[in-house]
Amino acid sequence: KNEVEQSPQNLTAQEGEFITINCSYSVGISALHWLQQHPGGGIVSLFMLSSGKKKHGRLIATINIQEKHSSLHITASHPRDSAVYICAAGYGGATNKLIFGTGTLLAVQP
Amino acid sequence: ETGVTQSPTHLIKTRGQQVTLRCSSQSGHNTVSWYQQALGQGPQFIFQYYREEENGRGNFPPRFSGLQFPNYSSELNVNALELDDSALYLCASSTPGLAGGPRPADTQYFGPGTRLTVL
Numbered sequence: 001k002n003e004v005e006q007s008p009q010n011l012t013a014q015e016g017e018f019i020t021i022n023c024s025y026s027v028g029i030s031a032l033h034w035l036q037q038h039p040g041g042g043i044v045s046l047f048m049l050s051s052g053k054k055k056h057g058r059l060i061a062t063i064n065i066q067e068k069h070s071s072l073h074i075t076a077s078h079p080r081d082s083a084v085y086i087c088a089a090g091y092g093g094a095t096n097k098l099i100f101g102t103g104t105l106l107a108v109q110p
Numbered sequence: 111e112t113g114v115t116q117s118p119t120h121l122i123k124t125r126g127q128q129v130t131l132r133c134s135s136q137s138g139h140n141t142v143s144w145y146q147q148a149l150g151q152g153p154q155f156i157f158q159y160y161r162e163e164e165n166g167r168g169n170f171p172p173r174f175s176g177l178q179f180p181n182y183s184s185e186l187n188v189n190a191l192e193l194d195d196s197a198l199y200l201c202a203s204s205t206p207g208l209a210g211g212p213r214p215a216d217t218q219y220f221g222p223g224t225r226l227t228v229l
Binding site: 004029030031033035040041042043044045048050086088090091092093094095096097098099100101102103 | 141143145147150151152154155158160165166198200202204211213214215216217218219220221222225
Protein backbone atom coordinates (compact mmCIF):
# COMPACT_ATOMS: atom_id res chain seq x y z
CA LYS A 1 0.00 0.00 0.00
CA ASN A 2 1.45 3.34 -1.07
CA GLU A 3 1.96 5.80 1.74
CA VAL A 4 0.46 8.55 -0.43
CA GLU A 5 -2.69 7.90 -2.41
CA GLN A 6 -4.46 10.07 -4.94
CA SER A 7 -7.89 10.05 -6.51
CA PRO A 8 -9.09 9.97 -9.14
CA GLN A 9 -6.34 8.38 -11.25
CA ASN A 10 -7.84 9.84 -14.42
CA LEU A 11 -10.09 12.86 -14.84
CA THR A 12 -11.68 14.34 -17.94
CA ALA A 13 -13.35 17.73 -17.67
CA GLN A 14 -14.91 20.30 -19.95
CA GLU A 15 -13.33 23.72 -20.20
CA GLY A 16 -14.61 25.97 -17.42
CA GLU A 17 -15.39 23.21 -14.95
CA PHE A 18 -14.26 23.25 -11.33
CA ILE A 19 -11.85 20.39 -10.67
CA THR A 20 -10.85 18.68 -7.43
CA ILE A 21 -8.02 16.19 -6.98
CA ASN A 22 -7.65 14.44 -3.63
CA CYS A 23 -4.61 13.16 -1.78
CA SER A 24 -4.45 11.15 1.43
CA TYR A 25 -1.43 10.00 3.37
CA SER A 26 -0.99 7.34 5.97
CA VAL A 27 1.22 8.87 8.66
CA GLY A 28 2.04 12.33 9.95
CA ILE A 29 4.00 14.53 7.59
CA SER A 30 5.99 17.73 7.81
CA ALA A 31 4.98 19.10 4.41
CA LEU A 32 2.70 18.23 1.50
CA HIS A 33 3.71 19.23 -2.01
CA TRP A 34 1.56 19.51 -5.10
CA LEU A 35 3.40 19.24 -8.41
CA GLN A 36 2.49 19.31 -12.08
CA GLN A 37 4.07 17.04 -14.68
CA HIS A 38 3.63 17.63 -18.40
CA PRO A 39 4.11 15.00 -21.13
CA GLY A 40 7.82 14.47 -21.62
CA GLY A 41 8.56 14.49 -17.92
CA GLY A 42 9.23 18.00 -16.61
CA ILE A 43 7.92 18.50 -13.06
CA VAL A 44 7.01 21.90 -11.66
CA SER A 45 6.33 22.61 -8.01
CA LEU A 46 2.90 24.23 -7.51
CA PHE A 47 2.45 24.39 -3.73
CA MET A 48 3.99 23.38 -0.45
CA LEU A 49 1.57 23.12 2.47
CA SER A 50 2.02 22.34 6.11
CA SER A 51 -1.38 23.69 7.20
CA GLY A 52 -4.42 25.59 5.96
CA LYS A 53 -4.83 26.77 2.42
CA LYS A 54 -2.84 28.39 -0.36
CA LYS A 55 -3.99 30.07 -3.57
CA HIS A 56 -2.13 30.92 -6.74
CA GLY A 57 -4.16 32.19 -9.65
CA ARG A 58 -6.84 29.60 -10.45
CA LEU A 59 -5.22 26.95 -8.26
CA ILE A 60 -6.13 26.38 -4.62
CA ALA A 61 -4.58 23.81 -2.31
CA THR A 62 -5.92 22.84 1.10
CA ILE A 63 -4.75 20.45 3.77
CA ASN A 64 -6.45 18.92 6.80
CA ILE A 65 -3.72 17.66 9.12
CA GLN A 66 -6.11 15.78 11.44
CA GLU A 67 -7.70 13.88 8.56
CA LYS A 68 -4.37 13.42 6.73
CA HIS A 69 -5.95 14.72 3.55
CA SER A 70 -5.18 17.42 0.99
CA SER A 71 -7.03 18.66 -2.07
CA LEU A 72 -6.00 20.58 -5.16
CA HIS A 73 -8.72 22.62 -6.82
CA ILE A 74 -8.65 24.23 -10.26
CA THR A 75 -11.25 26.89 -10.95
CA ALA A 76 -12.39 27.75 -14.49
CA SER A 77 -10.33 24.91 -15.97
CA HIS A 78 -8.65 25.38 -19.34
CA PRO A 79 -7.17 22.91 -21.84
CA ARG A 80 -3.68 24.17 -20.93
CA ASP A 81 -4.28 22.76 -17.41
CA SER A 82 -4.11 19.25 -18.93
CA ALA A 83 -1.24 17.47 -17.20
CA VAL A 84 -0.48 14.94 -14.47
CA TYR A 85 -0.92 16.36 -10.98
CA ILE A 86 1.05 14.68 -8.25
CA CYS A 87 0.98 15.08 -4.50
CA ALA A 88 4.09 14.24 -2.54
CA ALA A 89 4.75 14.07 1.19
CA GLY A 90 7.81 15.21 3.11
CA TYR A 91 8.22 13.28 6.35
CA GLY A 92 11.00 15.11 8.09
CA GLY A 93 14.24 13.72 9.36
CA ALA A 94 17.55 14.75 7.87
CA THR A 95 16.44 14.70 4.25
CA ASN A 96 13.88 16.52 2.17
CA LYS A 97 13.06 13.42 0.12
CA LEU A 98 9.52 13.21 -1.16
CA ILE A 99 7.15 10.24 -1.16
CA PHE A 100 5.02 10.57 -4.26
CA GLY A 101 1.49 9.56 -5.07
CA THR A 102 0.87 7.90 -8.41
CA GLY A 103 -0.58 11.06 -9.95
CA THR A 104 -3.87 12.15 -11.48
CA LEU A 105 -4.00 12.49 -15.25
CA LEU A 106 -6.20 15.48 -16.05
CA ALA A 107 -7.54 16.16 -19.54
CA VAL A 108 -9.53 19.36 -20.03
CA GLN A 109 -11.46 19.37 -23.28
CA PRO A 110 -12.42 22.59 -25.10
CA GLU B 111 12.31 26.79 -16.52
CA THR B 112 13.65 25.51 -13.22
CA GLY B 113 17.32 26.12 -13.98
CA VAL B 114 18.05 22.42 -13.54
CA THR B 115 19.33 20.54 -16.56
CA GLN B 116 19.88 16.85 -17.18
CA SER B 117 21.81 14.95 -19.81
CA PRO B 118 21.34 13.03 -21.91
CA THR B 119 17.65 13.42 -22.71
CA HIS B 120 17.27 9.86 -23.94
CA LEU B 121 19.53 6.85 -23.69
CA ILE B 122 19.33 3.26 -24.87
CA LYS B 123 21.49 0.60 -23.25
CA THR B 124 21.58 -3.18 -23.18
CA ARG B 125 21.27 -5.41 -20.15
CA GLY B 126 24.50 -5.68 -18.16
CA GLN B 127 25.92 -2.36 -19.31
CA GLN B 128 26.69 0.61 -17.09
CA VAL B 129 25.25 4.11 -17.42
CA THR B 130 26.01 7.57 -16.05
CA LEU B 131 23.32 10.23 -15.94
CA ARG B 132 24.12 13.86 -15.20
CA CYS B 133 22.33 16.72 -13.49
CA SER B 134 23.32 20.36 -13.25
CA SER B 135 21.66 22.37 -10.50
CA GLN B 136 21.24 26.08 -9.92
CA SER B 137 24.09 27.85 -8.20
CA GLY B 138 23.71 27.57 -4.44
CA HIS B 139 21.57 24.44 -4.54
CA ASN B 140 23.65 22.18 -2.35
CA THR B 141 21.05 19.41 -2.07
CA VAL B 142 20.19 17.10 -4.95
CA SER B 143 17.84 14.12 -4.98
CA TRP B 144 17.48 11.48 -7.65
CA TYR B 145 14.20 9.75 -8.43
CA GLN B 146 13.21 6.86 -10.69
CA GLN B 147 9.82 7.09 -12.39
CA ALA B 148 8.50 3.97 -14.08
CA LEU B 149 5.81 4.37 -16.71
CA GLY B 150 2.46 5.27 -15.13
CA GLN B 151 3.91 5.52 -11.63
CA GLY B 152 4.96 8.29 -9.31
CA PRO B 153 8.68 8.94 -8.83
CA GLN B 154 10.52 6.76 -6.30
CA PHE B 155 13.34 8.20 -4.18
CA ILE B 156 16.75 6.72 -5.03
CA PHE B 157 19.08 8.82 -2.87
CA GLN B 158 19.99 12.35 -1.90
CA TYR B 159 23.28 14.22 -1.69
CA TYR B 160 23.88 17.20 0.57
CA ARG B 161 27.20 19.04 0.46
CA GLU B 162 28.73 16.18 -1.56
CA GLU B 163 27.83 13.47 0.97
CA GLU B 164 25.05 10.90 0.67
CA ASN B 165 22.20 12.09 2.91
CA GLY B 166 19.61 9.37 2.66
CA ARG B 167 18.84 6.45 0.42
CA GLY B 168 15.71 4.74 -0.78
CA ASN B 169 15.11 1.06 -1.42
CA PHE B 170 17.54 0.69 -4.32
CA PRO B 171 20.44 -1.80 -4.59
CA PRO B 172 24.11 -0.74 -4.32
CA ARG B 173 24.54 -0.86 -8.10
CA PHE B 174 22.81 2.54 -8.00
CA SER B 175 25.43 5.04 -6.87
CA GLY B 176 25.94 8.76 -7.05
CA LEU B 177 28.30 11.67 -6.78
CA GLN B 178 27.82 15.36 -6.14
CA PHE B 179 30.47 17.90 -7.14
CA PRO B 180 31.36 21.34 -5.74
CA ASN B 181 30.05 23.04 -8.90
CA TYR B 182 26.45 21.91 -8.09
CA SER B 183 26.48 19.13 -10.66
CA SER B 184 25.84 15.51 -9.81
CA GLU B 185 25.83 12.04 -11.34
CA LEU B 186 23.74 8.91 -11.03
CA ASN B 187 25.57 5.72 -11.96
CA VAL B 188 23.86 2.42 -12.53
CA ASN B 189 25.90 -0.75 -12.99
CA ALA B 190 24.81 -4.11 -14.39
CA LEU B 191 21.68 -2.68 -15.97
CA GLU B 192 18.49 -4.74 -15.80
CA LEU B 193 15.40 -4.50 -17.95
CA ASP B 194 13.42 -3.09 -14.99
CA ASP B 195 15.80 -0.14 -14.82
CA SER B 196 14.02 1.30 -17.86
CA ALA B 197 12.43 4.48 -16.55
CA LEU B 198 12.54 8.26 -16.44
CA TYR B 199 15.27 9.43 -14.06
CA LEU B 200 14.68 12.79 -12.45
CA CYS B 201 16.96 14.95 -10.37
CA ALA B 202 15.67 17.63 -8.04
CA SER B 203 17.72 20.30 -6.33
CA SER B 204 16.97 22.61 -3.45
CA THR B 205 18.57 25.22 -1.25
CA PRO B 206 18.81 24.78 2.51
CA GLY B 207 16.42 26.64 4.76
CA LEU B 208 17.46 29.16 7.35
CA ALA B 209 18.21 26.39 9.84
CA GLY B 210 20.63 24.75 7.40
CA GLY B 211 20.30 21.28 5.93
CA PRO B 212 17.46 19.83 3.84
CA ARG B 213 13.94 20.24 5.19
CA PRO B 214 10.66 18.67 4.02
CA ALA B 215 9.22 22.11 3.23
CA ASP B 216 12.04 23.01 0.82
CA THR B 217 10.88 23.85 -2.68
CA GLN B 218 12.36 21.33 -5.06
CA TYR B 219 13.40 22.22 -8.59
CA PHE B 220 13.16 19.31 -10.98
CA GLY B 221 15.14 18.70 -14.12
CA PRO B 222 13.43 17.52 -17.32
CA GLY B 223 14.58 13.95 -16.78
CA THR B 224 16.57 11.35 -18.68
CA ARG B 225 14.58 8.54 -20.25
CA LEU B 226 16.59 5.33 -20.05
CA THR B 227 15.61 2.29 -22.06
CA VAL B 228 17.33 -1.02 -21.31
CA LEU B 229 17.03 -3.69 -24.01
